[in-house]
Amino acid sequence: MPLKTSGTEDHNRAALVTVADTGLGRVIAGELAAAGMTVYLGARSGESGLAVEREMNASGADAVYVPFDLDADPTLRSTVEHIEHTGGRLDVLVNMLGMSAPSVDADSGSGDGLRAAFDMGFPDAMQIMTAVQATLPLIRRSRQGRIVNVCSSFHAPTAAEDRIPTTAAEAATLHYATVLRAEGILVNAVYVDAETSGWGTGEPGSVWRVAADPVRLALLDAQGPTATSTGVDGVSIGLLAV
Template structure:
């Protein structure tokens, strides 16, 4: 990846009141950006934004439920009225579908016995929610001189890695909800990148790694700051940076 440009402008991070999203918001604010912390729970969003302001950052909460079109439209209207444009969108909000459970033991996601309602709920947030938020924010992103979109995915979304019987994911139980939803997200990343390339909008997917968060019952071995770093790097790419890519801290992730 190319060297990042000097941070500037307005960034919106969905699911920013905890976990990787909060870590991304903290790092972007520390770099000098105005960061909007999207959160379903207004109280938690306000708390996270207040903590960032106390540390010297310019951070503000935005009520945003990615599965609620009314909420998404209201958030876009707020950004337009308050700031007039958006420079960075980080689609981070996501659910596992299994509650707080290690991916190694997500037995309720085994394809032949999975609950279809759970699959629908996971895709509603992890895929359809990303489409809803991105489409609502694209008019604002097109007003930016150097807009960036980062979709937060996972190494497990890689068909190459997941299908390797000797690879790092061979020990995990098969997943019919979370993992396919993230594979769909990386595919969407390419399609948005292809459409927005002519507008100078760089669109990439990030694999933060196995980060210690609520979503894996704090079994991850990376810190939130470590996981957030690749997302922040993609959010601050220079104009010659990649688009339609899938990256982790160690470099490109195979599709």
């Protein structure tokens, strides 16, 4: 059950979806391809990555499998070079690498709680930053670069108003949003509930519902928001510097 889009197609634009060979990443890749984008399918496994490439292209998409392994620097460099040589730029990075950090209520007054959230999410944030740093030269060549950091959270952010980051992934998102704002590159985070979505193995249709917010953020127009964090309830709040 594909998502309903605005009808505006993004021909000649290119997106990289990391972990695009399964579950949520696979659905997001399909939706971006349906919007008219060339989609690079990042995956560790060549077998599954190529299988998804064949499946998507058979349905009329423009999909290209690329190896994506943050633990293998030569592979990562080779992938970035391949995208540069074949497309010249990236318009969208959907970063499926912030996988575990729970959110903490920033108004709780618990310094220990905030520190625990940052400590738990630090490896996720480092993966997010590694992927962004590797692809940023290509994103900077786009007129409308978009970075979406997709994070798994078992506790949705509950604040209804703008607040400071409460996870390391949000801190990384705010950093890049601030640095890249003047270049028109929009950077946002979105939390998805791994328990309810099943990352593609939950109830029928659930993964498409979960994919809606990452896809929306990837397709933002020039007037779209930056430095936001969207919770599993779909509520977006602005991230504020300390």
